Amino acid sequence: MGKTLYDKVFDRHTVAQLPSGQYQLFMGLHLLHEVTSPQAFSSLDERGLRVAYPALTFATADHIIPTHTRLRPLADSLAEEMLGALETNVTRHGIRFFSPSRQEQGIVHVLGPELGLSQPGMMICCGDSHTSTHGAFGSLAFGIGTSQVRDVLATQTLAMNRLKVRRLEVNGKLRPGVYAKDVALYLIHKLGVQGGVGFAYEYAGEVIENFTMDERMTLCNMSIEGGARCGYVNPDATTYAYLQGRRFAPAIGNWERAVSYWNSVRSDADAEYADVVRFDAKDIEPMVTWGITPGQSVGVSGTVPEITTFPVNERETAEEAYRYMSFEPGQPISGTKVDVAFIGSCTNGRLSDFEEVARLVQKSGGKVAPGVRALIVPGSQDVRQALVALGLDKVFTDAGFEFREPGCSMCLAMNPDKLEGRQVCASSSNRNFKGRQGSPSGRTLLMSPAMVAAAAIAGRVTDARQFFDLQ
Amino acid sequence: MTNVIQDTRRIVIEGTAVPVRGDDIDTDRIVPARYLRTVTFSGLGQHAFEDDRADLARAGKQHAFDVPAFSGARILLANKNFGCGSSREHAPQALLRWGTGISAIIAESFAEIFNGNCLSLGIPCVRVDEPTCRALMAATEQDPSLVFRINFEQCTVDAGSHHATFDMPAGIRQRFLEGSWDSTAELLANEAKVSQTAAGLPYLTGFQN
Numbered sequence: 025m026g027k028t029l030y031d032k033v034f035d036r037h038t039v040a041q042l043p044s045g046q047y048q049l050f051m052g053l054h055l056l057h058e059v060t061s062p063q064a065f066s067s068l069d070e071r072g073l074r075v076a077y078p079a080l081t082f083a084t085a086d087h088i089i090p091t092h093t094r095l096r097p098l099a100d101s102l103a104e105e106m107l108g109a110l111e112t113n114v115t116r117h118g119i120r121f122f123s124p125s126r127q128e129q130g131i132v133h134v135l136g137p138e139l140g141l142s143q144p145g146m147m148i149c150c151g152d153s154h155t156s157t158h159g160a161f162g163s164l165a166f167g168i169g170t171s172q173v174r175d176v177l178a179t180q181t182l183a184m185n186r187l188k189v190r191r192l193e194v195n196g197k198l199r200p201g202v203y204a205k206d207v208a209l210y211l212i213h214k215l216g217v218q219g220g221v222g223f224a225y226e227y228a229g230e231v232i233e234n235f236t237m238d239e240r241m242t243l244c245n246m247s248i249e250g251g252a253r254c255g256y257v258n259p260d261a262t263t264y265a266y267l268q269g270r271r272f273a274p275a276i277g278n279w280e281r282a283v284s285y286w287n288s289v290r291s292d293a294d295a296e297y298a299d300v301v302r303f304d305a306k307d308i309e310p311m312v313t314w315g316i317t318p319g320q321s322v323g324v325s326g327t328v329p330e331i332t333t334f335p336v337n338e339r340e341t342a343e344e345a346y347r348y349m350s351f352e353p354g355q356p357i358s359g360t361k362v363d364v365a366f367i368g369s370c371t372n373g374r375l376s377d378f379e380e381v382a383r384l385v386q387k388s389g390g391k392v393a394p395g396v397r398a399l400i401v402p403g404s405q406d407v408r409q410a411l412v413a414l415g416l417d418k419v420f421t422d423a424g425f426e427f428r429e430p431g432c433s434m435c436l437a438m439n440p441d442k443l444e445g446r447q448v449c450a451s452s453s454n455r456n457f458k459g460r461q462g463s464p465s466g467r468t469l470l471m472s473p474a475m476v477a478a479a480a481i482a483g484r485v486t487d488a489r490q491f492f493d494l495q
Numbered sequence: 496m497t498n499v500i501q502d503t504r505r506i507v508i509e510g511t512a513v514p515v516r517g518d519d520i521d522t523d524r525i526v527p528a529r530y531l532r533t534v535t536f537s538g539l540g541q542h543a544f545e546d547d548r549a550d551l552a553r554a555g556k557q558h559a560f561d562v563p564a565f566s567g568a569r570i571l572l573a574n575k576n577f578g579c580g581s582s583r584e585h586a587p588q589a590l591l592r593w594g595t596g597i598s599a600i601i602a603e604s605f606a607e608i609f610n611g612n613c614l615s616l617g618i619p620c621v622r623v624d625e626p627t628c629r630a631l632m633a634a635t636e637q638d639p640s641l642v643f644r645i646n647f648e649q650c651t652v653d654a655g656s657h658h659a660t661f662d663m664p665a666g667i668r669q670r671f672l673e674g675s676w677d678s679t680a681e682l683l684a685n686e687a688k689v690s691q692t693a694a695g696l697p698y699l700t701g702f703q704n
Contacts, residue, residue: 036696042666044669045665045666046666048681048682048685050692059583063536066535073679106534153582155582166608169608169612171612172615175679179686180689181682181685182682218518218579221607251576253607274698317579338518340516341518455521455523459546
């Protein structure tokens with residue numbers, strides 16, 4: 025019987041089985057940011073411990089960084105204190121820091137891949153649930169809490185359970201105007217936000233094999249929204265082509281041996297899975313969330329579902345969602361008025377996301393609708409500089425979008441970018457939880473960047489396929 | 496004075512319970528992101544469920560965390576997929592610091608990262624089936640002074656006339672019983688094996704092996 029990539033990488037990184045039955049696993053890459061690390065460093069200090077493997081530890085700042093200015097000190101003194109704490113901690117412990125002051129910072133899950141740090145066959149962790157993103161490279165990557173960040177700093181290892189592996193196949197061909205984000209939202213809708221608890225997701229099938237690395241990252245990023253702590257794609261020629269020449273990717277002299285290791289961790293053809301779930305790409309249309317969990321979504325041509333369509337034990341949550349979102353069951357999702365449009369985040373803040381939006385905006389010649397605030401927030405300085413070099417910043421600003429500095433921005437609003445009051449936001453981010461975008465009563469509609477762009481210009485949710493004539 | 500060993504052991508947890516109803520309660524709701532702008536965990540307790548509490552108050556209702564009769568609760572009752580979303584440890588840290596401190600959580604199911612964070616903090620996450628959970632919630636709502644007793648040696652929950660059993664992986668339960676849930680020391684003890692594992696990883700050795 026063959027093995028899955030999960031089993032192979034897990035076994036290779038196993039230090040020992042602990043008396044608790046959990047496994048002690050070595051972390052090949054540990055990424056840090058300013059929000060979940062300060063308490064971990066304090067705890068390390070209290071115990072008189074040092075960082076065990078600083079060379080495998082990399083830091084950046086993303087959650088609290090303002091996107092409208094680069095000035096220090098930050099206007100928010102709490103944010104400044106956090107950034108200062110990170111700067112002190114990385115200096116004291118000899119950790120490489122991709123710093124805002126040197127114009128090299130980015131969202132940790134955009135930066136790691138773009139630097140070539142995230143590679144196949146690695147175990148990767150970070151104090152952020154969207155670490156699942158890095159699974160796009162055929163690594164096992166997962167989010168951890170602050171006490172676990174301390175454990176990794178002190179030992180480069182974690183105590184973890186072994187997960188089951190579910191293979192999710194998306195076969196066939198996506199229709200025009202359907203993007204990786206729609207696939208992610210569709211899978212979460214079908215399997216539920218709790219469906220993946222206890223599983224690692226292996227994404228496979230023609231659609232995923234044909235995906236670019238950016239698309240694979242979008243999909244793996246949202247694994248956690250479906251309850252799966254990690255999700256991965258088996259590495260292939262697309263992965264290797266992406267990595268070649270990147271700053272921290274293996275040197276040319278090691279390249280062939282690297283590829284041979286990477287190929288060796290791919291799931292075997294006869295690997296055994298806990299289960300296999302198959303989907304047909306032609307069933308997927310652009311998705312929009314209507315509720316307060318990422319699983320509460322419909323195709324853009326659909327309507328907010330009736331209460332009777334939910335199993336009895338899910339009706340309470342659905343009722344709460346109608347009330348919070350002010351939606352009536354049976355109401356078409358298309359036509360919902362939006363106040364804010366946000367394009368960015370670790371889900372959809374990569375170069376190809378913005379290139380596609382720029383292409384569509386240019387093609388339509390449209391402008392952001394009066395009264396709508398539209399933000400373009402690149403995922404990293406590299407993405408931003410590439411957009412400027414291509415002249416696309418001008419395309420955005422001419423069309424009425426604000427073109428910002430990189431950061432997490434309005435995905436979670438730990439910075440000045442926030443919804444106000446009961447504003448509705450068409451958002452390319454990953455969570456539509458209550459209050460997620462900074463206003464305790466703000467409302468989030470998750471969708472693809474193309475759909476957000478259409479909503480920004482139309483002033484309401486609209487089918488990007490017709491709006492931009494995507495065939 | 497109790498010594499540290501006794502403090503960390505989780506053999507029996509006894510106290511009243513506070514029910515927080517609803518599936519998929521995410522960590523943004525447990526502690527809103529704006530309170531993560533801090534370099535410590537102190538003071539987070541007062542912000543537990545802050546936006547949900549305010550939302551209900553505006554609607555003329557009361558969140559369980561605002562009901563005085565539940566204010567001394569040590570046990571939190573929740574439904575499915577409790578703690579989903581962000582990996583922020585600030586969520587269990589806030590619960591730990593709310594009121595007299597939440598010491599254990601009973602729910603139908605837990606999100607994975609949240610469960611791991613609770614384990615790191617010595618907060619047992621106890622899974623019971625849906626009918627049991629509903630019955631326990633109803634019981635404490637009817638009588639907030641009802642004392643719950645979670646016994647980790649026997650894997651039982653008792654509250655008045657209610658009696659339930661639960662499953663917990665044996666190794667995890669052992670860590671609570673022994674008080675060895677803080678994993679850092681255990682992980683540090685294997686330092687030599689850690690170096691050995693690292694030496695076997697192709698990407699750390701220039702792909703020479």
